[in-house]
Amino acid sequence: MTHFYIKKSFLGRSRRDKNRSRSFTIEVEYALADGLLVGISGPSGSGKTTLLRVLAGLERPEEGFLTIENESYFNTLRGSFIPAQRRPVGIVFQDFALFPHFTVRRNLLFARNSPYDADRLLEMLSLSSLANHFPSELSGGQKQRTALARALIRSPKLLMLDEPFNALDHDLRSQVREVVRHIHHSSKVTILLVDHDSGEIQTLCDEVIELKAGECLNADPNAA
Amino acid sequence: MIWGPLFLSLRLGLIVTAALLVVTFPLAALFCRGRWRGLALFESLATLPMVLPPTVLGFYLLLAFSPYTAWGAWLNKAIGLKLAFSFSGIVVASCISGLPFMLQSLKSGMRILDPRLWEASYTLGKGRIETYVWVVLPNMAPAVASGSILTFSHTLGEFGVVLMVGGSIAGQTKTVSIALFEKVESLDFIIAHQYALVLVILSYAGILAINLIQKKQQRQTA
Numbered sequence: 001m002t003h004f005y006i007k008k009s010f011l012g013r014s015r016r017d018k019n020r021s022r023s024f025t026i027e028v029e030y031a032l033a034d035g036l037l038v039g040i041s042g043p044s045g046s047g048k049t050t051l052l053r054v055l056a057g058l059e060r061p062e063e064g065f066l067t068i069e070n071e072s073y074f075n076t077l078r079g080s081f082i083p084a085q086r087r088p089v090g091i092v093f094q095d096f097a098l099f100p101h102f103t104v105r106r107n108l109l110f111a112r113n114s115p116y117d118a119d120r121l122l123e124m125l126s127l128s129s130l131a132n133h134f135p136s137e138l139s140g141g142q143k144q145r146t147a148l149a150r151a152l153i154r155s156p157k158l159l160m161l162d163e164p165f166n167a168l169d170h171d172l173r174s175q176v177r178e179v180v181r182h183i184h185h186s187s188k189v190t191i192l193l194v195d196h197d198s199g200e201i202q203t204l205c206d207e208v209i210e211l212k213a214g215e216c217l218n219a220d221p222n223a224a
Numbered sequence: 225m226i227w228g229p230l231f232l233s234l235r236l237g238l239i240v241t242a243a244l245l246v247v248t249f250p251l252a253a254l255f256c257r258g259r260w261r262g263l264a265l266f267e268s269l270a271t272l273p274m275v276l277p278p279t280v281l282g283f284y285l286l287l288a289f290s291p292y293t294a295w296g297a298w299l300n301k302a303i304g305l306k307l308a309f310s311f312s313g314i315v316v317a318s319c320i321s322g323l324p325f326m327l328q329s330l331k332s333g334m335r336i337l338d339p340r341l342w343e344a345s346y347t348l349g350k351g352r353i354e355t356y357v358w359v360v361l362p363n364m365a366p367a368v369a370s371g372s373i374l375t376f377s378h379t380l381g382e383f384g385v386v387l388m389v390g391g392s393i394a395g396q397t398k399t400v401s402i403a404l405f406e407k408v409e410s411l412d413f414i415i416a417h418q419y420a421l422v423l424v425i426l427s428y429a430g431i432l433a434i435n436l437i438q439k440k441q442q443r444q445t446a
Contacts, residue, residue, distance in 0.1 A: 058343050084346040091347050097340035101362045110358065111348040154349060 001070075002158050002190055005029040007063040010050040026050055030209055032158075034069070037184045037191045039201030042211035048194040049094070051211070052160045055192070056091045057084030068157050090151030091160045096143045098135040104146050105131040112153045121149040124186070125179060141172045145179060152187060159183075160192045165200055177204055226418050228395060229403035236311075236399060237379040240318045241372050244326040247319070248371070249356075252330035274324035282388025285317045289389060307389070314390040314397050321385045325378050326371040333367020334360070366441045370434045377430040381423060 007027045026047035032038050040048050053059045055066060057073070065075040068088060074081045099107055104127055108118040122128045125145040135143060144164060151159055164180065165173045181204070184191055195201050201208055255267045273281055289307035290296040299305040307313035337360065345355040361368070383401040390397030392406065404419035 056347050058346070084343070085349050085351055087347075089347065091344075093340050093344065095338075095340060097338065097344035099341060099344070099359060099363075110345075110350075150348070 001031060001033060002066075002068045003031040004055060004066040005064045006051060006054050006061045006066075008047075008050060008054055008059070008061040010047055026211070028209065028211070032190055032192070032207075034190055035188045036206045037180075037193065037204065038207045038209065039198075039205035040192060040194045040209045040211060041196065041198035041201045043196055046211040048196075048211055049162055052091060052162055052192065052194055055158070056089050056160060057082065057087050088154075088157040089160065090154060090156035090158070092144070092147045092151050092162060092164060094162045094166055096135075096147040098143055098146055098150070100135050103132050103134055104138070107135070107146060107150050108153050111150050114153065117153050118149075121153055124182075125149050140168060141175055144168075144176055148179065148183065152183065152189070155187075156189060158192065159189045160194070162194050163196070164193065165195055165197065173200075180204065226400075226403070226415060226422070229398050229400045229419070230422060232311075232395070232398065233380050233400040236314060236318060237376040239315055240322055240379045241326075241376045243315070243319055244322055244375055245368070245372060248323065248326040248330055252327055252334055253356075255327070256331055256334045270327055271324045273321045274328075278321065278382070278384025279388060281321060282317065282385040285320065285385065285389050289313055289316075309389075309391050309393060309397065311390075311396050314386050314399070317385045317389040318379045318382055321382060322375045322378050325374040329367050329371030329374060330364070333364040333371075337363055366437045369437050373430045373434050377427050380426060 005028070007025065009023050009025045011023060024045075024047060028051060030038075040051065042048050050059065054061045054064070060081060061074070061076060063076050065077070066073045072078075072080060072082075073087050073089075099110065102110060105118055105122065108121060109115065112118075119128070119131075122131055125148060127142065127145055127149060130138065130142060130146075135146065138146065148161075161180065164176050168176060177200075180191070180193065183189070193201065193205060198208070198210065251270065255263060255270075286308060287293055288295050289299070291300045291306070291308070296308065299307065305312070307316055341359050341363065342355055345359045350358070380399075381401055382399070383405065386397065386399055387402055387405075390399075392398045392402050398406075400419050400423060404416055404423070407413070407416040407419065
């Protein structure tokens, strides 16, 4: 079970004037059963990415906690905070953040030096023929799959995908959707998927968290 | 002939460039990523030698290194460091004078580096040092090369600071710029031309290398 409560201020876009930013506060509590695929939907600037960044350990919340399989990774009441590099969390960034000086295979081996697992993941995500290519030589969909493989090679307990369908055309969207489904079924990893398109999320995910300007709109069915 | 001062300058340039690469990297990271408000004061101080007249910098460094001042006497007594009119003195002085050249290049390199790459490395289980060595440094190679070339060329041509701190002691502090000045003073234009030509060739090669690196970088990011 992954259980979190997060309260954090962040700068989002004002609803009245899209060019102005103003401070919002995100406050979300949720408990995810292991192996679920949970979507987080909401318009731009509603705090979706901030939520993922806090869970990954890239930002500190003002209040909150995160436990994954009964292990605490931060708890503001106790003053504990485990940094990003020691959390069993994988994240695929919106812009993929692949290392441009490494080949596809080396991107995976940098995350975990296990050639067997790297080759297995490359094959699973149909990237074997591109193993020795650099990220600049890949298409958007291929970059997306490489970033997924890189996050998966560390066998995370929680995998987070930040807008994986963003800027993809219709064909690529369905390709990436299939890849996410395939990963979810084969690795049984708990997945948190962020997207502004709630329709996309409804069709793909087991549960949905809806965020609006930082507020969590739907009640968490699992939180204690 | 001209080889003594030339080799001394090349040795000085290499030592200063190597030392500044090590020292300036964490400084550039601090100035780029630090959130502390007072940081701007230190950043301006580190950049000051770029605009300060070299003689002013040289004068204060000479006072600081002199065994007749409290600081200089302490350096001399406590750690046996005699910096005034010595090769080590001109190395320290050239490091201070060349610091902004290396710093500016590394800072620009770090600023254009996608911050997601650091974060991706952290989320892949890598610590700060591993991230610097395997992710930041390789992606800053053009900035590191430009900074090194600029610092090396600047050190090679440094005159005011070196003369003030080191004087002109053959084999120890008489660099190629000082030797050129002395040859002009004694109207020995043939040797002066040789020194000047070597400096022109080295400086031009340095600038050409920087331009080629920048062009290659533009092609890669296009």
